[in-house]
Amino acid sequence: MKKHIIAITFGLLASPLVLADMDHSRHQGMKMDTANTQNMDCSNPVHAKMAECNAQKKAAASMDHSKHTMPMTEPVTGTEMKMDHSKHSKPMGKSMQDHSMNNTSMKMDHSTMKHQSSIPVSDGSLDHDVPFPYPAEKMEDDPILTKFMLDQLEVHDANGDNPVTWEAEAWIGKDFNKLWFKTEGERVNGDNEELELQALYSHAIAPYWDVQAGVRKDFKPTGREWAVIGLKGLAPYFFETDLALFAGDKGRTAARIQSEYELLFTQKTILTPEIELNLYGKNDPEMRIGSGLADARVGLRLRHEFRREFAPYIGVEWTKKFGDTADFARADGVDVSDTQFVTGIRAWF
Amino acid sequence: MNNTYIKNTFDPGRRHFVQGLTTAGMLASLGMLSPRLLSAAPALEVPVLEGNTFDLTIDEIMVNFTGSPRMATAVNGSIPSPTLRMREGDDITIRVTNKMSVTSSIHWHGLILPSNMDGVPGLSYAGIKPGETYVYKFKAVQNGTYWYHSHSGFQEQTGMYGSIIIEPRNADPVKFDRDYVVLLSDWTDEDPHTVYAKLKKMSDYYNRRERTLFDFTKEVREKGLAKAIEARKMWNQMRMSDRDISDVTGYTYTFLANGQTPNQGWMGSFRPGEKVRLRFINGSAMTFFDIRIPGLKMQVVAADGQNIKPVHGIDEFRIAVAETYDVIVQPQQGGSYPIFAQAIDRSGYAFGTLTSNGKKAKVPPLDPAPLLTHKDMGMNMGGMNMGSGDMAGMDHSAMGHNKNAGGSKARVKIVTGPNIDMLAMDPQVRLDDPGVGLRNNGRRVLTYADIKNLYPTQDKRPPNREIELHLTGNMSRYIWSFNGVKFNDSRPIGLRFGERVRFTLINDTMMNHPIHLHGMWSELESGDDNYLPRKHTIIVQPGAKISYLVTADAKGHWAYHCHLLYHMKGMFRRVIVA
Numbered sequence: 001m002k003k004h005i006i007a008i009t010f011g012l013l014a015s016p017l018v019l020a021d022m023d024h025s026r027h028q029g030m031k032m033d034t035a036n037t038q039n040m041d042c043s044n045p046v047h048a049k050m051a052e053c054n055a056q057k058k059a060a061a062s063m064d065h066s067k068h069t070m071p072m073t074e075p076v077t078g079t080e081m082k083m084d085h086s087k088h089s090k091p092m093g094k095s096m097q098d099h100s101m102n103n104t105s106m107k108m109d110h111s112t113m114k115h116q117s118s119i120p121v122s123d124g125s126l127d128h129d130v131p132f133p134y135p136a137e138k139m140e141d142d143p144i145l146t147k148f149m150l151d152q153l154e155v156h157d158a159n160g161d162n163p164v165t166w167e168a169e170a171w172i173g174k175d176f177n178k179l180w181f182k183t184e185g186e187r188v189n190g191d192n193e194e195l196e197l198q199a200l201y202s203h204a205i206a207p208y209w210d211v212q213a214g215v216r217k218d219f220k221p222t223g224r225e226w227a228v229i230g231l232k233g234l235a236p237y238f239f240e241t242d243l244a245l246f247a248g249d250k251g252r253t254a255a256r257i258q259s260e261y262e263l264l265f266t267q268k269t270i271l272t273p274e275i276e277l278n279l280y281g282k283n284d285p286e287m288r289i290g291s292g293l294a295d296a297r298v299g300l301r302l303r304h305e306f307r308r309e310f311a312p313y314i315g316v317e318w319t320k321k322f323g324d325t326a327d328f329a330r331a332d333g334v335d336v337s338d339t340q341f342v343t344g345i346r347a348w349f
Numbered sequence: 350m351n352n353t354y355i356k357n358t359f360d361p362g363r364r365h366f367v368q369g370l371t372t373a374g375m376l377a378s379l380g381m382l383s384p385r386l387l388s389a390a391p392a393l394e395v396p397v398l399e400g401n402t403f404d405l406t407i408d409e410i411m412v413n414f415t416g417s418p419r420m421a422t423a424v425n426g427s428i429p430s431p432t433l434r435m436r437e438g439d440d441i442t443i444r445v446t447n448k449m450s451v452t453s454s455i456h457w458h459g460l461i462l463p464s465n466m467d468g469v470p471g472l473s474y475a476g477i478k479p480g481e482t483y484v485y486k487f488k489a490v491q492n493g494t495y496w497y498h499s500h501s502g503f504q505e506q507t508g509m510y511g512s513i514i515i516e517p518r519n520a521d522p523v524k525f526d527r528d529y530v531v532l533l534s535d536w537t538d539e540d541p542h543t544v545y546a547k548l549k550k551m552s553d554y555y556n557r558r559e560r561t562l563f564d565f566t567k568e569v570r571e572k573g574l575a576k577a578i579e580a581r582k583m584w585n586q587m588r589m590s591d592r593d594i595s596d597v598t599g600y601t602y603t604f605l606a607n608g609q610t611p612n613q614g615w616m617g618s619f620r621p622g623e624k625v626r627l628r629f630i631n632g633s634a635m636t637f638f639d640i641r642i643p644g645l646k647m648q649v650v651a652a653d654g655q656n657i658k659p660v661h662g663i664d665e666f667r668i669a670v671a672e673t674y675d676v677i678v679q680p681q682q683g684g685s686y687p688i689f690a691q692a693i694d695r696s697g698y699a700f701g702t703l704t705s706n707g708k709k710a711k712v713p714p715l716d717p718a719p720l721l722t723h724k725d726m727g728m729n730m731g732g733m734n735m736g737s738g739d740m741a742g743m744d745h746s747a748m749g750h751n752k753n754a755g756g757s758k759a760r761v762k763i764v765t766g767p768n769i770d771m772l773a774m775d776p777q778v779r780l781d782d783p784g785v786g787l788r789n790n791g792r793r794v795l796t797y798a799d800i801k802n803l804y805p806t807q808d809k810r811p812p813n814r815e816i817e818l819h820l821t822g823n824m825s826r827y828i829w830s831f832n833g834v835k836f837n838d839s840r841p842i843g844l845r846f847g848e849r850v851r852f853t854l855i856n857d858t859m860m861n862h863p864i865h866l867h868g869m870w871s872e873l874e875s876g877d878d879n880y881l882p883r884k885h886t887i888i889v890q891p892g893a894k895i896s897y898l899v900t901a902d903a904k905g906h907w908a909y910h911c912h913l914l915y916h917m918k919g920m921f922r923r924v925i926v927a
Contacts (some may be wrong), residue, residue: 063759095375123761123832124816130925133906136471137452141828141835141918143542147550172758175549175828176767207823208588234825237585264561308554348550 135345146172147348152301154344156317163188165342176204182210188330195219198228209233215244222287224248239260253281268306272315283324288332290324301342311348315342366480376543387795395512395532395607396427399434401441402670405455407477407499408448411580412508414603414610420619421508422499429532429608429632430497430511437492437518443485445477452476452501453789455485456867457513458671459495459654459885462487467867469500470922472906492517493654494628495675496532503541503634506914510534510632515654521802523650525626525677529617533668533690534698535633540731545915548596548827558588558694558718583723587771591721593824593859594785595596597635599697604636606690606699614709615701621683625703630674631668634914637693637861637888639787642678642703643713644686649673649795653884656803663799664792667693667784669863670886671886671912678703685710688844693786693861694718698777719786721859727773727892759855760816764833770823772857776894784861784890797873797888797895801880806872808900809879812851815896816842819891820856820864820911820920828919829858830910842904842909844901844926853896856889862916863888866924868907871897886912 152167165186171178180202185195210232218224230244239259262276276297283290301315306341320337321329329336336338394879405424412421412428424430435441447453454476456468464486470476477483499509512530537544547554560704568577584591607617619625631638639645641664649660653673668674668690680703688701695718702710763772781798782788801856820830829835844850852871854864864871865886872881874896881898889895904926911920 003687119812119814121760121815121817121853122819123842124850125840126925127840129840132471132923134471134473134475139836139918139921143546145546145549177825204826207767207770208825209767227664234588236588238588264559265563266561267557283370308551348755 008251064267102150108206120144142174144172144174146170149348151346151348152344154313154315154342157343158338163193165194171202173202178202180214192220194221200228200230202232206233208235212244222284224252224287226252226254235259247272249322251282252284255279269304270311271304272299272303273300285328288325288328290322290326290328292324294320295319295321299342301344303346310345311346313344313346315344316340317342356565357803371487390506394532395429396425396431397434398431400765401435401439403433403441403443404433405443405445406448407445407453407455407509414605415538417538419538421473421867421904422453423508424455424511427511427608428508430509432512432514432530433497434514434516434518435489437489439489441485441487441489445485446482447477447479450479452478453509454500454503455497455509456500457485457495457497458486458865459493459673460513461490461868461870461903462583462901464868464907467905467906467907468497469867472908489515491515493522493651493655493656494675496632496673498631498632499909503545503914505811506535506537506541506544507636508536508658512628512630514628516829522656523626523675524624524675526623527617527619527625528628528772529625530607530628530630531615531617531688531690531701532607532630533636533638534605534608534631535597535636535692536605538596541634544597544601548915552596552825552827553590553593555596555600556590556593556597557600557825558696560592564881567638567886575828576863579605583728583849587726589712589726589771589824589859593718594635594694594877595635595692596827596860596913597695598694599692602636602692603698604633604638604690604692604697604699606688606701607841609701611698611700611712613721615688616709617701617703618707619680619703619705621681621705624677624679625687626675626677627703628673629668630673631670635670636801637667637669637863638668638690638699638714639665639693640674640688640690642686644704645678646679646793647676647678649676649799652800652882653886655883657882658801658803658880660799662793662797663795665787665790667787667888669861669886669888669912670866670914671863672884672888678789681703687711687713689713691715695786715788716790721785721891724777724782724783725750725778725859725891726771727776727855727857759819761815761819761832763819763821763857764830766833768821768823768825768828768830768835769821769833769857770825771859772819772821773855773892773894776855776857778895779890779893780895782890782893784888797875798879800873800875800882801877802882804880806879806881807897808849808872810900812849812850812898814848815851815853815854817853818922820854820858820862822858822860822920824859824917827915829916830919830924836910836921836923837919839922839926841906841923843923844899846904846926848901850897850899850901852899853886853894854889855894856891859891860913860916861888861890863912864910865910865912866899868903868905868924868926869899869901871899873897910912 010084017044019342022156042170069275117198148170150166150168152157154165156163156165163186166182169180169182171180173179182198182200186193196218198214198216200212202210202212205211212228212230212232214228216226216228226246226248228244228246230242232242239261242254242258257277260272263271265271278294280294297319299315299317301313303311303313305311316339317338326336394629407422407424408426409420410426411418411422413419421428445455452470454468454470465473466485467473474483495513495515497511512531512532534877553559565577570767603610607615629640647663649657649663649666650676651657666674683703683705685702685706685708688703691701692698695715698715700712766913781796783794783796787794818831820831821833838847856862863886870883871887873884873886873887875882887895887897907924907926909922909924
């Protein structure tokens with residue numbers, strides 16, 4: 001069963017949503033090989049053998065400051081700026097022209113611009129850095145930022161005890177690397193019925209996706225510790241998605257799939273359908289959880305953003321337990337499925 | 350006629366409070382003496398300094414553009430900074446004193462001068478430290494309309510920008526009776542660091558024109574469900590919005606003309622039949638403007654300070670951040686004409702009035718908010734390029750091996766990954782495309798194809814090589830770069846002194862980017878090689894490609910960057926001419 005679940009969850013992680021980002025070979029009209037050739041890094045020894053690289057090298061070595069430049073034949077002396085310029089007077093320029101003329105793989109521009117002849121193309125970069133002439137503050141494009149997101153803080157209209165639940169996240173970090181915290185829980189009559197905390201390292205791996213890995217600790221209802229690996233991001237069609245796998249002690253495994261969508265009625269009034277599925281690798285009677293799909297939660301929340309950062313909402317949430325989990329619930333006299341109205345706030349800063 | 354300026358030496362007490370600039374009757378920074386006397390309201394025009402020696406002091410001041418007082422960075426206590434009028438050929442001395450507690454700098458935008466006078470910290474000098482005075486000395490080798498601004502941090506956003514007018518040494522080919530600067534800018538009460546952080550956390554934070562369910566149902570009614578879904582398909586798959594026009598919008602910005610809000614309304618006087626020269630300068634941090642003067646045709650006579658072959662009968666033109674355009678209007682009828690500068694996303698406007706009777710003109714309605722098209726995504730009907738982009742280019746078959754198809758393949762290495770959300774599949778040279786929001790609007794809109802230099806191209810040599818740079822980024826992560834490499838990870842671009850180089854820019858993003866090369870002209874290949882217009886800032890439209898020639902005739906370290914303030918830190922290169 002455990003293997004089965006792992007297979008499922010990995011399958012989910014590699015679902016088409018994700019593949020849309022990862023697997024470009026699927027796209028119509030797109031061929032990886034051409035693309036690779038085109039972006040080929042000629043410093044890569046495998047690529048470097050290819051004809052195109054050689055051609056590029058010839059052109060680059062003879063004329064400019066491209067990244068693909070072969071080691072210069074003349075040693076670099078004096079300031080770096082002087083290096084190739086002094087060597088590249090007219091004769092060199094001529095030979096470079098010859099290269100590019102004979103070089104069929106040299107890309108030419110056949111656009112509407114009038115190009116007299118093919119001339120070498122590069123990104124213009126010098127092949128090594130040159131110190132700044134004057135001291136100055138570095139232009140920091142990627143400052144350390146923090147964000148706190150209270151996605152849900154809501155009161156449930158349930159029979160009698162009206163539990164309060166929350167889902168919140170916070171991160172600190174830079175564009176590609178963040179320390180990420182997640183918490184969710186439920187509080188009834190002043191006591192935490194459920195409390196879960198995750199601390200993750202989040203790393204950007206694709207334009208819209210971060211891989212997140214770390215630890216999860218369940219404090220309530222039952223103390224459990226898990227290792228976490230997940231994928232969080234924006235799937236095509238704007239589905240905000242979080243997929244996570246958990247591995248605990250005694251061979252416990254679990255997976256969680258969350259996805260939500262935003263439907264704008266106006267710029268400020270937004271309906272958010274949301275789904276969450278929890279799966280487990282094996283029975284955990286202490287947690288009253290069975291293997292397989294244990295529970296599903298489907299929510300629909302309508303919020304009004306008084307500011308971007310602050311929005312109260314109303315909504316409805318339907319939950320259902322499945323399989324052995326449902327059996328545990330029946331044995332305990334707990335509802336297997338339930339529908340509750342919720343009122344809450346969403347905020348971030 | 351045009352040399353009767355107001356002399357206005359710096360008076361430090363004069364504009365400490367740029368607050369409550371209420372009254373109408375504001376005259377131009379360069380108003381003639383007589384219309385100035387007609388005006389009852391004093392002291393609200395931008396101060397004008399004239400001569401060959403200038404003293405500028407940078408300090409923080411309190412301002413109030415929105416009803417809430419805010420700290421701003423200002424030169425000589427004024428926002429905009431004083432207009433500097435100088436004469437071509439003169440040796441200019443400008444002493445700039447920094448009275449703030451942080452390092453500052455002033456860059457003379459568009460002026461051809463030695464690298465150590467260019468005002469870019471790290472490249473020209475170390476910046477102007479608190480309490481220090483830096484003395485700029487250079488010869489005014491050109492004439493025309495330029496501007497200056499801080500090149501430190503986000504100080505430009507908080508008020509440090511002013512106009513420069515260099516009078517021609519010889520007779521001005523442009524004839525006019527009145528001469529006004531219209532300096533456009535965008536003001537926010539927010540700390541620019543907060544703006545930047547918000548964009549990083551939620552890149553559509555300032556976009557309040559996002560698609561709603563009703564936009565979709567409307568499309569369904571118009572073209573049926575299947576077609577409506579199909580039309581959304583690419584955007585949905587790419588996770589992009591066709592309404593993503595401006596990163597920072599009228600949601601936070603108040604747009605200013607000569608430092609005045611639309612409510613205040615800058616005014617310039619004329620008498621019927623006079624030729625009025627309007628020197629438009631876009632000193633915004635982030636806002637492109639589409640400018641028109643309903644009721645008047647404009648004759649465009651200069652672009653980026655350089656005289657061009659006059660383009661007649663223009664109804665509207667787009668001015669990128671940092672561009673300048675000089676136009677002549679000649680109202681035969683008296684009355685009040687609105688100078689209407691809509692933000693490119695139509696989230697607001699800057700506004701002024703040309704008047705013969707002192708009355709504020711009526712504000713025209715805003716045009717509909719533009720929508721990006723497949724063309725703006727650099728697509729040509731065929732496939733698309735999305736996702737993490739381990740591929741820089743496209744399929745050969747989609748390109749059809751047509752050599753005139755506009756070579757879309759990247760010819761240089763692009764570093765892809767989480768930092769890039771798209772690559773233009775089929776970028777086209779679109780000189781005659783007025784751009785998103787201006788196409789087929791029934792008006793005669795200026796395009797780059799209209800712009801030919803008045804004088805012949807000086808350096809007739811063909812380029813000996815080409816530098817291709819892709820403007821790249823990930824909108825949702827708010828990361829910007831050239832060729833996928835942001836400035837802090839990049840190596841400088843090297844130019845050999847004296848060489849002639851073609852720069853080809855390909856925009857792999859959904860935004861217009863104004864690209865500015867310091868120190869040397871960017872000679873836009875706008876159609877006639879014999880009359881290449883010399884620009885300092887060039888718009889690269891989304892999904893488009895454009896090229897210009899540069900003669901590397903100025904040694905030193907130069908800045909080269911997108912002039913959108915919140916893109917600049919990443920989309921930046923150092924150019925070394927040696």
